[in-house]
Amino acid sequence: METHEMIEKVAGFEDIQDVVAMVPAMRKLPVVEVGEILGTLDETWLPGILEKFTPEQQGLIVSEFPVEKQIVLFQSVSKKRFAPVFINMPSELRADLFQKLTRQEQIAILPFLPKVVREDVIHLASYPPETAGGIMSTDFATVQRDMTCAEALDKVRSDNPSNKTIYYIYVVDDDQLLQGFITLKDLVIATPETPVPTILHDEFAFAYAGEDREEVAKKIEKYDLVAIPVVNKQNQLVGIVTHDEAIEIIRAEHTEDLEKFMGMVPAKEVMNYERTTVWRHFRKRVVWTSSLAVVGLISGIIIHSYEEALSSLIILALYMPMLADTGGNTGSQAATVIVRALALGQVSLKNWFAILFKEARISILMAAALGLIAFGKILFLSWETDVPEGYTLLFLATGISLALSIQVVSSTIIGAGLPMLVKRLGGDPAVAASPAITTVVDITGLLIYFGMATMLFF
């Protein structure tokens, strides 16, 4: 039976015993799927069903729930009952949940935790969520430098690392200073009497606890790591960040980027569409759009100051939107390309001139193509329009499409330059993406348009 079939079946049950009857089948499933199935139950049935699993399994299953659901469960059972679940959650998720509890709730659970878990939770919850410390796990294995491989393997075995990531085993000295790591693979393949330093990697990537989590994800990616060690300022090993966290960070960053590109207030966490209220969606979206509407006043003032020109030559009003659209499209494209190239480290600010020169060459090709199309469009659309005394349609069409071509070049260069400028000033280049660019090039576009019109037509 597939997971989604099980979920549908569970949704139809009217008696908790029907769910209990499915527990043996669930025990065989990967824990993420059990989490999906039980995540659909409400707090009246959930505790009763969870009890059918071992405390270890309960910890892992509850870890698969969204954190809001974990909080509901926390609030609906006694703290004594919740403690074994909490203890068996992976350390980083346990700390995340703890951070989201109220002060009273935090105090209520602490007495039921063993000293080592209590200290671990308080320590991990003290890091800001966007740092390496905020996402790291403390479920790692360590050995000492002066051991043989056989001794190291024995230590790993006896530490009984049920939740631990032991693909890499970290080598520390007596002061917990990180010396390097060995892989479980090398440890297993080495002859038992081999000294640990023989297989030690002592040039290795690591992160500081205060480092930005996106930097940490990039290191995991660059070095193809399963996990990266995290050290404090004294270079003592305090945690690890695993590859699955890296994927989550990259996904979150992806959503954040798209949101910035589309002018929304970006969230550090991926929000769930269905669970987010209408009001919160509104707040997330309205800030940018209304700011842009206010900035749009500048365009309004420019247009107004040419009101007379527009009344006397109405054809100018007709093609104003075409110019704005084209400028917005080409500017956004250039901004996207540059923001992406900066994020992937393909280009550096040092080469700003070479980049702008390249964009200029690209934009001249674009300007030629789009200018020609605009020229054809104007002739086609306005063929039967009455042109005021003293003008010819050919002349007007030439002027307007020339303005459009200049606008394409200028908006491409602005679109490429603005993200670099923002980065140079220490900001995130993605904020200078689509909606901001559109608003800026709207203004420059109008100036080019009316400037050209004044020069040629009046």
Added chain:
Amino acid sequence: METHEMIEKVAGFEDIQDVVAMVPAMRKLPVVEVGEILGTLDETWLPGILEKFTPEQQGLIVSEFPVEKQIVLFQSVSKKRFAPVFINMPSELRADLFQKLTRQEQIAILPFLPKVVREDVIHLASYPPETAGGIMSTDFATVQRDMTCAEALDKVRSDNPSNKTIYYIYVVDDDQLLQGFITLKDLVIATPETPVPTILHDEFAFAYAGEDREEVAKKIEKYDLVAIPVVNKQNQLVGIVTHDEAIEIIRAEHTEDLEKFMGMVPAKEVMNYERTTVWRHFRKRVVWTSSLAVVGLISGIIIHSYEEALSSLIILALYMPMLADTGGNTGSQAATVIVRALALGQVSLKNWFAILFKEARISILMAAALGLIAFGKILFLSWETDVPEGYTLLFLATGISLALSIQVVSSTIIGAGLPMLVKRLGGDPAVAASPAITTVVDITGLLIYFGMATMLFF
């Protein structure tokens, strides 16, 4: 010395012996950094420096180069000299390089490869690059179901998996049918006489060789896997896809999405900004922008048909761009939110009505906010404008901002609905994102604007 310092130093050298002198320092670095440093050398020095490393290291270092650089190296040394490098490359990268060679080059290298490598390369290169088969590696370890843990560990050791990913060890039967997997951790911790089935995971995630690589990345992410097994139609194990490939796929998908959102021809591979020619950048960007310019003809026709209305009430022309911008912004936001929620599996098409209803409620709040701002803007900007006989500014401002509010609601619903429609028809929802939405809501916006104007003002 940091890697970038080494790169700068190497760039300044005029004698190959200076680079040779740095080889001992490089040997200590992670291979990815050696790859970065040697990647800056051209083909006159590169072969000489590579020779200072073992064939295993050479294979890994060359694997870090971009594939174009690998091809240059391939072409600049004898095939006999290249063969040991090629043999020591990870299987999936070796196959990628092989796919990019010309038919003649492929034939030239084959005689220098051992039979097992030859078959492996030909087999892997036969899968399309966007499938699980196209990205999978054949460097995996297998054991038999009827072994004990001690026997399994011996087999893993004796297979000497220098390049192999052995965090998971796959269990197959005599016909290579995949039975499940065991983790190296469980294997190490188990007592030697434990039978393999005791620690066997027989409910597990896997991928078919023909499956889309994005689906494969999603599975690795969902189940937090270090690697996922790939089977053929007969359920025989043919390869694995590792977590670092998943990250690469997610990054590529990210770029692809942004490109679609910004109206560029999306590439399956992440293009390098600097290495891509001006002409190719142009082609990538011009297709969409010029198509949109052509579709813009429809807006042009609508505007033209209201030419008289615009001349008699010039204020309508002044606020046409404001309406278009606001519609484009709100429509793009809604499209982004829905495309993302669909991609992350947060919403399903089955709930299309609930989604549109939610968007409608959000858009009414947005419409109220943006309508009020527009109303204020018009009063502020046009306060001193002469209004034609029979109209009051208050009445005109009310009409225009009412049209804008209706446009906000309609473009939000279109922005949310169009991606779902495209998905329903089997397309990629992301193509119905920003530029396409802007063009569509431009058209509906003009119809709303002039419809409202005709109703109220004429």
